[in-house]
Amino acid sequence: MKRNNAQSNCPNLQKKPIGSSMKHFIVLSVAVSCMLSLNQFSWNIEQMYEINRMVSLKEAKMGVASSQVVDDGKTPINLDHGDPTMYEEYWHLVSEKTTIVIPGNQGISYFSDVGNVCWFLEPQFARAVTRLHEVVGNAITEGYHIVVGTGSSQLYQAALYALTPHGLLEPIDVVSEAPFYSSYPLITDFLESGLYRWGGDAYKYDKDGPYIEIVTTPNNPDGLTRWPVVNRSGGMLIYDLAYYWPQYTPITSPANHDIMLFTVSKCSGHAGSRIGWALVKDEAIARKMTKYIEISTIGVSKDSQIRAAKVFDVISDSHEHKGSFDGISPFFDHSYDQMTRRWQQLREAVSNGTLFSLPDFPPSALCTFSGRTFAPISAFAWLKCERVEHCANFFKQYNIYVRDGSFFGTSSNFVRISMLDRPEKFEMFIQRLMSIINSFST
Amino acid sequence: MKRNNAQSNCPNLQKKPIGSSMKHFIVLSVAVSCMLSLNQFSWNIEQMYEINRMVSLKEAKMGVASSQVVDDGKTPINLDHGDPTMYEEYWHLVSEKTTIVIPGNQGISYFSDVGNVCWFLEPQFARAVTRLHEVVGNAITEGYHIVVGTGSSQLYQAALYALTPHGLLEPIDVVSEAPFYSSYPLITDFLESGLYRWGGDAYKYDKDGPYIEIVTTPNNPDGLTRWPVVNRSGGMLIYDLAYYWPQYTPITSPANHDIMLFTVSKCSGHAGSRIGWALVKDEAIARKMTKYIEISTIGVSKDSQIRAAKVFDVISDSHEHKGSFDGISPFFDHSYDQMTRRWQQLREAVSNGTLFSLPDFPPSALCTFSGRTFAPISAFAWLKCERVEHCANFFKQYNIYVRDGSFFGTSSNFVRISMLDRPEKFEMFIQRLMSIINSFST
The missing domain is CATH 3.90.1150.10 (Aspartate Aminotransferase, domain 1)
Structure with a gap:
């Protein structure tokens, strides 16, 4: 696989002739x-x-x-x-269509949907996510469990927690091909967990045994399409698909990986709502991710889930019912x-x-x-x-x-x-x- | 200090004479x-x-x-x-007064108040919290930093992260007097952090060196007033004041501890919004708690902060402007x-x-x-x-x-x-x- 970037840390001084004002x-x-x-x-x-x-x-x-x-x-x-x-x-252009109204007595309970693997998932958010993926065609939702998170950072940690096998002698390595999202190492290591640790550039990873590889595609920071690069037995994959939306990259087929992470921030832009979601094939993994979020924050803001549902429905409507959008693209x-x-x-x-x-x-x-x-x-x-x-x-x-x-x-x-x-x-x-x-x- | 509960785990069979239907x-x-x-x-x-x-x-x-x-x-x-x-x-009775309306283009950015130590704290939530504490008289806010969290569980973890000294040879012990809130041990230990670990009943804690003691007052589960029980050098305290509100306990004086945790769930009942806040005296600790929340969830739902602000203002109004509440207490x-x-x-x-x-x-x-x-x-x-x-x-x-x-x-x-x-x-x-x-x- 072609490498896009040099890896040097302390290179020699620049050799090319340049203007003297540059030297200092x-x-x-x-x-x-x-x-x-x-x-x-x-x-x-x-x-x-x-x-x-x-x-x-x-x-x-x-x-x-x-x-x-x-x-x-x-x-x-x-x-x-x-x-x-x-x-x-x-969102200023379609502000009214996207307005939400929440009365004082709504959403008091911790619970949203006790019948769901993810018991704090608001049903209307689940429906809006499913509809949007169907409209765009960027991910399969049938047969998947939706796990909602406080942004995709929390879902990344939930996935690490869910994938970590019990009884390992040392923390499992988490790797991603460089250039990788700059927050992955910090999020992975900041609590010095005994379960997992940052293992660096997946391209250089050569240890035996189990590992977790994050595949960010399109990639942050460079927007390129990515595939797993370690490809060894014992590997577990998390796909970060935050940017797999048609304003950033051609949608070539609906993604159908075991664990796929998405975030409202990079889809509609509503970063302040702190809502992400994971599509998870295996029920046991979805349950363990849910457990992580239950322990760390006892669920996810209902208000923001309801808001994100509205935003996503307006996006779907803007493509499916163009006529009712007063000429707005x-x-x-x-x-x-x-x-x-x-x-x-x-x-x-x-x-x-x-x-x-x-x-x-x-x-x-x-x-x-x-x-x-x-x-x-x-x-x-x-x-x-x-x-x-x-x-x-x-x-x-x-x-x-x-x-x-x-x-x-x-x-x-x-x-x-x-x-x-x-x-x-x-x-x-x-x-x-x-x-x-x-x-x-x- | 008087102990309220027996500590036995596997006691002998019940000795008192009881009805035969009970035996099995x-x-x-x-x-x-x-x-x-x-x-x-x-x-x-x-x-x-x-x-x-x-x-x-x-x-x-x-x-x-x-x-x-x-x-x-x-x-x-x-x-x-x-x-x-x-x-x-x-909240059904005062539903209309507490209704919030959020237009589609509000709260897009990650940032709420870049001038604040807690940069994701919505100013109107900060004002509503300060006002409510003043109305109730249950905590000093002047000279304190407010750190908002996704419920008080996240703030508990943020406080552990902020208080853990660097360079300890082993994780710092976290203790609380039994009966203690049942989630503390799980939240403390679930990631097997190298920074901190659950140390059990504070009443039995006899190790030397630094430790963190959680003082939950009124206490969960028994509602009793609590004080620190270890009282040794090297100790750091977190006060969980989730229930220090006048429907649960007499407010005897405004609390003024170094770190105090509160949650919307147990004050107004809006658990589904997942909003808590900490009052923190020391700026460096407030910064490190903010850092924890930044790394783990890149902030806290703005929508829910705005909603909690509205709810708290209605609570304050209901006491300060009783006349405009149509006879509702x-x-x-x-x-x-x-x-x-x-x-x-x-x-x-x-x-x-x-x-x-x-x-x-x-x-x-x-x-x-x-x-x-x-x-x-x-x-x-x-x-x-x-x-x-x-x-x-x-x-x-x-x-x-x-x-x-x-x-x-x-x-x-x-x-x-x-x-x-x-x-x-x-x-x-x-x-x-x-x-x-x-x-x-x-």
Whole structure:
């Protein structure tokens, strides 16, 4: 299998001739790059979150929002998180249709559906999830148990708990091919569980015995289609399909893996509701995942399940009953158009110089849902700095905050940039990026 | 300090003379009691949950609800969980005032308040919590950080994570005086964390070095006021104040401990919303608790925070602006009256025979909130079977499902019975209890 990224941590100083104004940036970025070794991985991630919170605060105080965006070069631009605020625009358009009303005496009990394996699953959320998968054709639901979670992070932990065999002498290794989602190592290791531990890049994994491999497809951060890479006996698989929706990638067939994780955040954009769901083939595994959520949070917010159900029904309606949407595009068409425009802008900006590069276009495929043939459009730009070692630090000097590639198990030459933020922030980012590129072209 | 419960696990057969029809029950209950040793604690609790889910299903199918309750002796009555459905009645009365409306484009982002230590805390929930504590006078909020959680179970884990010192050679012990909340051991140990582990009854704890003690006051299961019992250097305290509300216990002074946990479930009854909060004095601890919730679920449902804010404001209004409530009693008065009536019914039923006993009335105190002088009214009855060893199994034969005392770190002579269920279920329970008591009196 082709590898997409270099794995070096502390590379030598940049050899290419560059403008003298760059030199002090490079010295700094190399120094920081060497400090950020993978041994200190989890604590660095914690610090990273903290830094970004402070940036968000500064950003909020200075105010990015304006209808006519003219970049001043100073306003902090935080594209570190995948905060899906791009979707606010669409939900503003169909705000009334998606409004929910909850009277004071609704949903008091802990229980939602005592007859269900997942007893805290709201039946209307289960129906809306099933309908949406049928409309989109991205996953089989028949014969599957739905387990609802407080976002897919909780479901990831529930799946680890459910898959861990009893009586192992040491924790089971959890692996994923690099670049992998930067939060997996921290979520896996933060409680120093005796059941499981982070085992690193699946591509390098060569131990015998049982292991769990996370297959994120399309992948976070680079949007590429993924398959299992370890492929040995004793392996158990969790498919993270957070981005397997038609605004990001062609839907080529309905997925039918044993455990599939989805999240509302990356489907409709309602991240603040903290709702995810798993489709699970085996009843015993679904029961154990349910048990995990029962022990850790005694279920999942009913209010947010009801809200997500409404949102999903509006998405399905927007495609199945287009006539009643006052000329507003169906949800996935609208979102696909937005993503496509943003990627055109980004590729055009990057192509103006040689400072940065983006992955080549992945192969196109026919989307069975939309009928369009297109190449995956990632929710994140996986961008490489071609002339500096520590790409995130380089951006920081321009008040742009993006996530360092080393957190994804690869090198600091790369950064992950959210493509899902509000239009005015994205516009300001593109303006500043062009200005940086221009200043290094002269 | 006076101990309330015997600690024996496998006691001898009952010595008192009893009716011959009881004998086979006793043999069975002793056998089961011995199987349920504390060594198998956590797995038994898991099985217990499963059994109760099945009972709830049977109960739902057979239907307990009816306006004129006449017990048939067969309908399963599940009072194992503390499902606070008693409160539905009040929220039905003020349903309109408490209704929330959430438009489709609200609360998309992960972030609620980036300037706050707890960045996912909705400002209106923070305001409603602060106001309610001021109205009731049960906790100081000035100088405290509010950390919101997915119920107080998540905050309990967040507090353990935040308090665990770095670099300990072995996990820190977590203890609580028996009878303790039956879920603490399972929540503490289910991931076999290297950071902390369940250390059992605080009263018996005699190790040196750091430890964490949970002080639940009023206590679950018995409703009694509690204080720390280990009182040694290296100890860190978490106060679980879930029941420190004026329908359960006299409010004697505003609590001002370092870490205090509260939950919406046991205050207003909205368990399905899964919202709890912690008041935390030390900023560094509040930050680390926030970090725990960030890693485990990337925040807490905004929809449910907004709903809880509305519910709390209506509670505060019902006491501060009584005139605008159409003659409906203020919330805590209404709830106190319900609880008092239920306890009268229960004590009256139990006093008809010698089969069961209840703890003596605890000392009365003046409630600074209501101005009433009363003894604590527990959300659970901590009932003792005086003539059988395994009390929960005895009840099971009458299709009454209650929680075995051994799960609370004491003996199976005791059971915990929820006093917070729907009126018709409570009424049926009282009828059946009286019928059992009568059948053993003749």
